[in-house]
Amino acid sequence: MNKNFVSFLMSTGKKHVTLNGDSNLSVEDVLSIARKCLPVHIKLTPEKKQRMQDSYDHMMEQVRNGIPIYGTNSSFGAQAGRLHHDGDEEERVKIARRISESILIADVSVGPSLPKDVVRAAMLIRVNMLLPGMSAVKLDDLSIFIEMLNKDITPIVGSYGSIGASGDLAQNCRILNAAMQRSTTKVIDRNGVTRTADNALTAAGLKKLELGPKAGLGLVNGDNFSTAAAALLFVDTVQLMLLNTAVSALIIQALRGTDRSFHPILSGVRLHPGQKFAALLYRKLLQGSKLSYQEMSGHKLRESGVKVQDGYSLRCLSQFFAPHWENLIRIKDTITTNINSVSDNPIWVPPDYATDGEKPWQWVSGGNFLGIHMAESIDQMRKILTHITKVNDRHLARLINRNENNGLPDNLSDNKSLTKCTFKGIQIQMGMMEVYSSVLSIPVTTFFGVHEEDNQDITAHGLTSWLLAKENLRLARYAVATNLIASMQAVDLRAVNEPEGKGKELLSPATQYLYDFIRKSIPYIDTDQSLSHYLEDIYNKISDPDTIAQLTEPLLDLLE
Structure with a gap:
């Protein structure tokens, strides 16, 4: 153990944080965005942008073809046996969009508001967790989260509601509702004023997030709030x-x-x-x-009676x-x-993660949340x-x-x-x-x-x-x-x-x-x-x- 262990407590003179999908975001970076409100940028190589696009394109192709995909054309959780993949290609995509939007039933966070720094850190980490390009989430959607951070617009999120299993659904859904500019969702602007999400984001020039298939689940199904708090x-x-x-x-x-x-x-x-x-x-x-x-x-003499x-x-x-x-x-x-x-x-499994004999870009259901x-x-x-x-x-x-x-x-x-x-x-x-x-x-x-x-x-x-x-x-x-x-x-x-x-x-x-x-x-x-x-x-x-x-x-x- 040495000074390197606590180096994150010392200022490095950084003026911004760049997310590049290389798994190199540090605790110091999270601290800088959460508490110092430094600007954050996304800068991906063409190859990383292509991977994000590929996962999205293959997901959409599978939806159009009626392939059952959890939480994309199926219901959620214990209702995963309910498949919704009937109709022609256009109808299947339309239904998948409705399913994506219905994840907002999990926006149930209540109780004392989480501190601003925890919410900001959670938004940053969620974006970073999706940049590897395996979640079929579009880069444009993540850019809205980054704009909210850089415009210092922080959703008001309740402390209660997460059981940390499908990630922090309740808290992440509140962020999602804010990005979708719902009038029922409140945010704190850079001046510390409480405003409705539609009012604050529109005034800041941010476009409204519109959910495509899988996007709703992808943006909320992670443990980024727990990670930010930790x-x-x-x-x-x-x-x-x-x-x-x-x-x-x-x-x-x-x-x-x-x-x-x-x-x-x-x-x-x-x-x-x-x-x-x-x-x-x-x-x-x-x-x-x-x-x-x-x-x-060496020892020195003590006064009488001193141990x-x-x-x-x-x-x-x-x-x-x-x-x-x-x-x-x-x-x-x-x-x-x-x-x-x-x-x-x-x-979704990109080519470099495919097992022997496995066709790339098939989906995997697991417990990484x-x-x-x-x-x-x-x-x-x-x-x-x-x-x-x-x-x-x-x-x-x-x-x-x-x-x-x-x-x-x-x-x-x-x-x-x-x-x-x-x-x-x-x-x-x-x-x-x-x-x-x-x-x-x-x-x-x-x-x-x-x-x-x-x-x-x-x-x-x-x-x-x-x-x-x-x-x-x-x-x-x-x-x-x-x-x-x-x-x-x-x-x-x-x-x-x-x-x-x-x-x-x-x-x-x-x-x-x-x-x-x-x-x-x-x-x-x-x-x-x-x-x-x-x-x-x-x-x-x-x-x-x-x-x-x-x-x-x-x-x-x-x-x-």
């Missing part, structure tokens, strides 16, 4: 993991812990790459601290988070694979977020406890405090968040039912897992925000007899910037008072993509 959650989780590492280093200093728990020998004789990665970060974050014991070269080794939540940090760093690498690879995969059903990889990835990230919350709970418990904090006052209270309970309330609150977070880490992938007339009897529920992850991310951010405030209180208490501002000088050079970040808006707490407004302030700051990028940038520099 990709953006991945970015947020990695950033929070990095910031949490720095906060843990602050806690070690505030508690007068040792850097020797991260001695290179430990990862040298236990060769887990995540442990080596984490230990390196902790060594660099603690180097030069005047509070933590600097013991890379010669730190508690588990301090000295086991690199081991505890090691699997999570390693899992995040695998999750990134899995998401990248899915971003660049064909997620649809049915698809099943979003299980994304559901599993999101499940894993929810567990990571819960561990962040739990560790912060343990750290705060040590900070406020005189028996465990190596000389800090009860509840991080100043001498002016009458009750000596200054941080007691916030520590009780952390206990609530820790329990809630534990509940939110239960895997969704083991909780699935039988749906849609017994047809969808294996499902994924990636967006269901993401709904829990969104809440769990909120808790983990609150936990990190809490200990950013608490650690600075502890550091200033260590310097209580020193001139004002000396607390910062006790910290390691690599963590002093966090002191400035906190003290810019949160004062030293010298009297008992409500702390919730301070907590909300820091939570909002570290939830802002630009702010957390600034806070993690110095950590990326440590990995050079």
Whole structure:
């Protein structure tokens, strides 16, 4: 593990993203389109354009010839036995168009609106999944989606409705309805104004999407919303993991812990790459601290009664988070694979994929829409977020406890405090968040039912897992925000007899910037008072993509 793992968090100066059907769309590209609203272009070679045209032409020929094709001249799902291929060629095509339009029965997404960045990422990924030219979808249809992205027109899509089996049908159908300029569908324009799709797209000069045979199914039958949600959650989780590492280093200093728990020998004789990665970060974050014991070269004497080794939540940090760093690498690879995969059903077999004796361009019915990889990835990230919350709970418990904090006052209270309970309330609150977070880490992938007339009897529920992850991310951010405030209180208490501002000088050079970040808006707490407004302030700051990028940038520099 090295800096390359987190390179997607650093700006490369890209001014646009180009989709070329070569399966090279990256997490960084998705982030750029979703949150930075960079322009996106499609640029296909003549050969790739021809493949898209060939799959469409063969599908149309098969429709005209009355060949049964799932979801094209048959009904959907459990009704696939209902074939609609009678009549002459013109009538068969007309019926296939009606079937294509009838997929909109799945536009049932309701509930809280998905964030704009998830919707934009999902639209980008859907286009990318169709560019390999095996879904019999026309390039002109995909261009409408790209125009919507570039004109910053975002459909309002509900969070509820997807079971992640035939992809994210409910959410994708909402995008489809917007592209078809339905007056019942709402969008947000580039000025943040809610408008009807017909009004907004017409005003922006976009043509109306008209569905041909198979187009409706092809545009909605994929797990691109689950993939978009997983990709953006991945970015947020990695950033929070990095910031949490720095906060843990602050806690070690505030508690007068040792850097020797991260001695290179430990990862040298236990060769887990995540442990080596984490230990390196902790060594660099603690180097030069005047509070933590600097013991890379050997143990130093402790005061009487001070333990010669730190508690588990301090000295086991690199081991505890090691699997999570390693899992995040695998999750990134899995998401990248899915971003660049064909997620649809049915698809057509081009010559280079035909088996021995198989005539090319026949259709295949399979399960590439099943979003299980994304559901599993999101499940894993929810567990990571819960561990962040739990560790912060343990750290705060040590900070406020005189028996465990190596000389800090009860509840991080100043001498002016009458009750000596200054941080007691916030520590009780952390206990609530820790329990809630534990509940939110239960895997969704083991909780699935039988749906849609017994047809969808294996499902994924990636967006269901993401709904829990969104809440769990909120808790983990609150936990990190809490200990950013608490650690600075502890550091200033260590310097209580020193001139004002000396607390910062006790910290390691690599963590002093966090002191400035906190003290810019949160004062030293010298009297008992409500702390919730301070907590909300820091939570909002570290939830802002630009702010957390600034806070993690110095950590990326440590990995050079």
